[in-house]
Each structure stands twice: as structure tokens, then as C-alpha cells.
Amino acid sequence: MIKGIKIGIGLLIMTAIVFMAACKKNDIPPKPTPIPPVVGPTAYSWEDPLFFQQMIIPGDNPFTVEGIKLGRMLFYDVRLSGDDTQSCADCHFQENAFGDPNQFSTGIDGIEGNRQGMTLENLGYQFDYFWDARSETLEEQIIQPVINPIEMNALWSDVIEKIKADEEYMALFAIVYGTTFIDSNHVAKVMAQFLRTVVSSESKYDKWRKGEYFFTAEEAHGFDLFQKEGGDPELGQGGEWGADCFHCHPLAGMQFSDYLLHNNGLDSIFTDLGRGEVTGDPNDFGRFKTPSLRNVEVSAPYMHDGRFETLTEVIEHYNSGGHASSTIDPFMKYTQGGLQLSDQDKLDLIAFLKTLTDITFLADTSYSSPF
Ligand code: HEC
Ligand code: HEC
Known part of the structure; x- marks a missing residue:
């Protein structure tokens, strides 16, 4: 075996000598062509939590270990703002489920927006x-x-220059994309990778769903109200006096949102047209x-303009049925005198909403600042 290898090496050396001699004969100067070792990104396999739907991962942006690492660093990097003072995390705080405890967030130039930061x-x-x-x-x-003037107010070209000047970033980008020619799309992609890993799935509710937690009587009653039709059965079809x-x-799907756009009856006269601002369609x-x-529980204040400071105020809003308008959702009970929940019902509904708090998520160090 060893002999075989020795013979092999011997042959190789001989071939090399012959080859070099041949080169010399033709007087061609030897050209060094160093080939850098090819280091590809490390694949990262994602597993959806129990009872969740399948995560939507775009085909052109698969998870990679290095991509997620880069995305996390960039999320906490103030160099993404025009004057190096604000990172994404300055408006999206982990202890608030990456939402903003301020009613309106303020950008680098001190200009206040008119929408509440989202979780x-x-x-x-x-x-x-x-x-x-x-x-x-x-x-x-x-x-x-x-690039938003009332947020980080930077030029992507400037941000890319700052990123390119950072050797650690560029070494990682080279691994992820096999190139150091990066632009805003590369940056957005790795940040999206990181943000997709920011998943909450360990709340009391999740544990209850897995049979690892039992609701208290209040939580169980609140849950019951949550999933019951609202209103008077004599006035509206299927009414069950629930919270709807x-x-x-x-x-x-375990997300407690259909992620669709609704008018939940906050106003009769709109100061912010919401979707209507984008489409111009009065139906929006x-x-x-x-x-x-x-x-x-930890993402107050509530609604797109942060108008409610407490869950009690939110429940009072829904209990009232909301304000009528041309686009109010038919599921709001504005024509029937609201939900007519008792004081105990309201407390129990809030107790249920609090089972959606995930303390593991809020303190998970894999999402916190890497700096
Ligand atoms: C100045 C505060 C501020 C900064 C800085 C900021 N955001 Fe936001 N973010 C907001 C606000 C306010 C909204 C809602 C805006 C709206 O709907 O018009 C939002 C919405 C979002 C959403 C939408 C969430 C959803 O459910 O639809 C994502 C994702 C997001 N931000 C990510 C980021 C990332 C990534 C960065 C850094 C590049 C960042 N934000 C920087 C305030 C901020
Ligand atoms: C017609 C659909 C609809 C119904 C029914 C509904 N919601 Fe909502 N909910 C929404 C929409 C849409 C928003 C965001 C509205 C906005 O900001 O303008 C929202 C916002 C909220 C918020 C604020 C969350 C945040 O992060 O700001 C809470 C809390 C909430 N709803 C709880 C409830 C509870 C509890 C009930 C039952 C009593 C309920 N919702 C019934 C559609 C609905």
C-alpha cells in the first residue's frame, strides 16, 4: 500500500520534471496562477415548529449559516443609516417582540413617522x-x-461602500455569494434570511396546543370567547355572544392573523387611508x-397609529362594535350594539391573549445583538 503511494509520488515528480524541462526548452516563463480554495456557504436546514404552516422561503434566497450570521450583524449595524446613529434594532426592540414601545418611531433626523413600528x-x-x-x-x-427619509435616511450606494470597507463582512459575503460585488439586493437577502429565523413558537398557547400546558379557568374562558361568534343570535345569524x-x-396556522387587510372600525373619517393610500381605491x-x-402583551401601543396603550382599551374598542364607515368589516358588530361582553369576559379575554407571550423568544440570544 505504502509502496504503491511511493511509486505514485515518484511518477508524479518525474512527470513534473519532464514537464518543467519541456517548459524550459520552449523558454516560456512559468506563470503562477493561484486558484483560491472554493469555500461555499454552509447549508442551514429549517424546521417549521409543530402545527405551523410551511415557511415561505424564496427559491433564490435559501438559508445559509453565513447568510443568517451576516443578516443578524447588519440588523444591529448603525452604518445602515445616513449618519451612523441608527440601526433597525433602534426601532425594533427584541423585548417588545421586535416592535416599538413608542407610539411613533423617530428617524435619524428626528422626524416622527405617522405609523406605529410593527413587530x-x-x-x-x-x-x-x-x-x-x-x-x-x-x-x-x-x-x-x-432609504426612507423619516427613518434611516441613507443612500444604498453609501451603505454598500461602508459595508465593503469592513473585512469581516466581505469575507462572509464572499462565502455566501462567491463574489465581493455586492449591492442592496445581497444585503436585503441576508437580512431576510436572519429575519425569517426570528420565530416565536414557545408561548403558553403553543405548549397548550402540544399538551404541555393547561389553561387556567380564566384563560380557558377567554379562549372560548375568542373563537365564538359575536352578537345576539336574534339580530345576527349565528350570534353566540362571543368576542368574535x-x-x-x-x-x-398558529399566527393569530389572516394577514389580510381589514377595516376594524377604528374611525368613521379616515386620517390615514391605509391600503387606500397605495391603491387609491375607495374600497381600500x-x-x-x-x-x-x-x-x-409586550407590543403596546396598539393599532397602526398606536392609539391604544393597553389591551383593556383594545377590548373596549371591539366591545363597542367600532365606528361605522363605508369599508368597515362585516365581522365588526357595529350595528348590534357591540359584543356586550361582561367585565369578567373582558378580563378573561385578556388573560387568554397573555398566553401568547413567549418569554423564550423575547430573551433568545440567537436573535440579540452580536456586537
Ligand atoms: C425609525 C424607525 C424604524 C427603523 C430604523 C426601521 N423600522 Fe422597520 N418599521 C418601522 C415602522 C414605523 C414600520 C411600519 C411602517 C408602515 O407600515 O408604513 C416598520 C415595518 C417594518 C416591517 C414590516 C413588518 C410587517 O409585519 O409587515 C419590517 C419587516 C421591518 N420594519 C424591518 C426593518 C428592518 C430590516 C430595518 C432596518 C433595515 C428597519 N425595519 C428599520 C420603523 C422602523
Ligand atoms: C374584522 C377583522 C378583525 C376582527 C373581527 C378583530 N380584529 Fe383585531 N385587528 C384587525 C386589524 C385589521 C387590526 C389592525 C388595525 C389597524 O391598526 O388599523 C387589528 C389589530 C388588533 C390588535 C392590535 C395589535 C397590534 O400589534 O397593534 C389587537 C390587540 C387585536 N386586534 C385584538 C383583537 C381581539 C381581541 C379581537 C376580538 C375581540 C379582534 N382583534 C377582532 C382585525 C380584526
Whole structure:
């Protein structure tokens, strides 16, 4: 065996000598052509939590270990803003389910927006992003805050220059894409990879669903109300005096949102047209993306304009039936005197909503700042 290898090596050396001699004969200077070792990205296999639907992972942006690592670093990097003072995480706080405890977030130039920061959780199970669903993909969404004048107010060309000056970033980008010619799309893609891994699936509700937790009497009653039809059976078909939350915040898929756009009766006269702002269609006036109710306990203030500070105020809104308008959703009980929940019902509904808090997620260090 060893002899065989020795003979093999001997042959190789001899061939090399003959080859070199041949070169010398023709006087061709030996050209060094170093071939860099090809290091590809490390594949990352994703497993959907129990009872979740299949995550939507775009074919041109598969998970890679290095991509996720890069995305996480960039999410916390202030160099993505015009004056190096603000990162994505300055408006999206992990302890608030990556939402914003301020009613309106303030960009680098101190200009306040008119919409409440959204939570970033289970984004890979959603479609259409922003309160008015104006971005169809997460990759497309991520391009926006960087150039938004009332947010990070930067030029992508400047941001790319800053990233290119960072050797650690460039070494990782070279692994992920096999090139150092990167642009905003490469950056958005790796950030989308990271954000798709930001998944909440360990709440009391998840544990209950897996048979690992038992609801208290209050939580169980709140859950019952949540999934019962609202209203008086004599006035509306199927009425069960429930809270009627499940139509727009469904249990199927485990996200507590249909992620569609509804008008949940906040106003009769709209100051923010929501989806209508994007389409110009009067049928879309006042319609906004239904948010997930996961971690809702820690994501106050509520609604697209952060008008409610507490869950009690939110429940009072739904209990009232909401304000009539041309686009109010038929599931709102505005024509029937509201839901008519008792004080105990309201407390129990809130107790149920709190079972959606995922303390593991809120403190998970794989999502926290890597710096
Ligand atoms: C100045 C505060 C601010 C900064 C900085 C910021 N965001 Fe946001 N983010 C918001 C607000 C406000 C909204 C909702 C805006 C709207 O709907 O018009 C939002 C919405 C989002 C959404 C949509 C979520 C959904 O469910 O539809 C994503 C994703 C997101 N931001 C990611 C990011 C990323 C990534 C960065 C960094 C590149 C970032 N944000 C920087 C305030 C901010
Ligand atoms: C007609 C559909 C619909 C029904 C029914 C409905 N919701 Fe909503 N919910 C929405 C929409 C749409 C929003 C966002 C509205 C906005 O900001 O303009 C929302 C927002 C919320 C929010 C704020 C979340 C956040 O992050 O800001 C909470 C909490 C909430 N709903 C709880 C409930 C509860 C509890 C019920 C039952 C009593 C319920 N919803 C019934 C559609 C609905």
C-alpha cells in the first residue's frame, strides 16, 4: 500500500520534471496562477415548529449559516443609516417582540413617522409587509427603511461602500455569494434570511396546543370567547355572544392573523387611508394589515397609529362594535350594539391573549445583538 503511494509520488515528480524541462526548452516563463480554495456557504436546514404552516422561503434566497450570521450583524449595524446613529434594532426592540414601545418611531433626523413600528416575528409565514401591505416580499421590504427619509435616511450606494470597507463582512459575503460585488439586493437577502429565523413558537398557547400546558379557568374562558361568534343570535345569524376575534385573527396556522387587510372600525373619517393610500381605491380606505397577536402583551401601543396603550382599551374598542364607515368589516358588530361582553369576559379575554407571550423568544440570544 505504502509502496504503491511511493511509486505514485515518484511518477508524479518525474512527470513534473519532464514537464518543467519541456517548459524550459520552449523558454516560456512559468506563470503562477493561484486558484483560491472554493469555500461555499454552509447549508442551514429549517424546521417549521409543530402545527405551523410551511415557511415561505424564496427559491433564490435559501438559508445559509453565513447568510443568517451576516443578516443578524447588519440588523444591529448603525452604518445602515445616513449618519451612523441608527440601526433597525433602534426601532425594533427584541423585548417588545421586535416592535416599538413608542407610539411613533423617530428617524435619524428626528422626524416622527405617522405609523406605529410593527413587530418582527414569524415573518416567513406572512405575505405582504407594512401596515398597508405595500411590499410583496420581505427582501423588497428591507430595502425601504434604509432609504426612507423619516427613518434611516441613507443612500444604498453609501451603505454598500461602508459595508465593503469592513473585512469581516466581505469575507462572509464572499462565502455566501462567491463574489465581493455586492449591492442592496445581497444585503436585503441576508437580512431576510436572519429575519425569517426570528420565530416565536414557545408561548403558553403553543405548549397548550402540544399538551404541555393547561389553561387556567380564566384563560380557558377567554379562549372560548375568542373563537365564538359575536352578537345576539336574534339580530345576527349565528350570534353566540362571543368576542368574535377568530375571523381575522384565526387559530389555523398558529399566527393569530389572516394577514389580510381589514377595516376594524377604528374611525368613521379616515386620517390615514391605509391600503387606500397605495391603491387609491375607495374600497381600500381605512384597511390595514391584520397584525399577529403573538406577544401582544409586550407590543403596546396598539393599532397602526398606536392609539391604544393597553389591551383593556383594545377590548373596549371591539366591545363597542367600532365606528361605522363605508369599508368597515362585516365581522365588526357595529350595528348590534357591540359584543356586550361582561367585565369578567373582558378580563378573561385578556388573560387568554397573555398566553401568547413567549418569554423564550423575547430573551433568545440567537436573535440579540452580536456586537
Ligand atoms: C425609525 C424607525 C424604524 C427603523 C430604523 C426601521 N423600522 Fe422597520 N418599521 C418601522 C415602522 C414605523 C414600520 C411600519 C411602517 C408602515 O407600515 O408604513 C416598520 C415595518 C417594518 C416591517 C414590516 C413588518 C410587517 O409585519 O409587515 C419590517 C419587516 C421591518 N420594519 C424591518 C426593518 C428592518 C430590516 C430595518 C432596518 C433595515 C428597519 N425595519 C428599520 C420603523 C422602523
Ligand atoms: C374584522 C377583522 C378583525 C376582527 C373581527 C378583530 N380584529 Fe383585531 N385587528 C384587525 C386589524 C385589521 C387590526 C389592525 C388595525 C389597524 O391598526 O388599523 C387589528 C389589530 C388588533 C390588535 C392590535 C395589535 C397590534 O400589534 O397593534 C389587537 C390587540 C387585536 N386586534 C385584538 C383583537 C381581539 C381581541 C379581537 C376580538 C375581540 C379582534 N382583534 C377582532 C382585525 C380584526
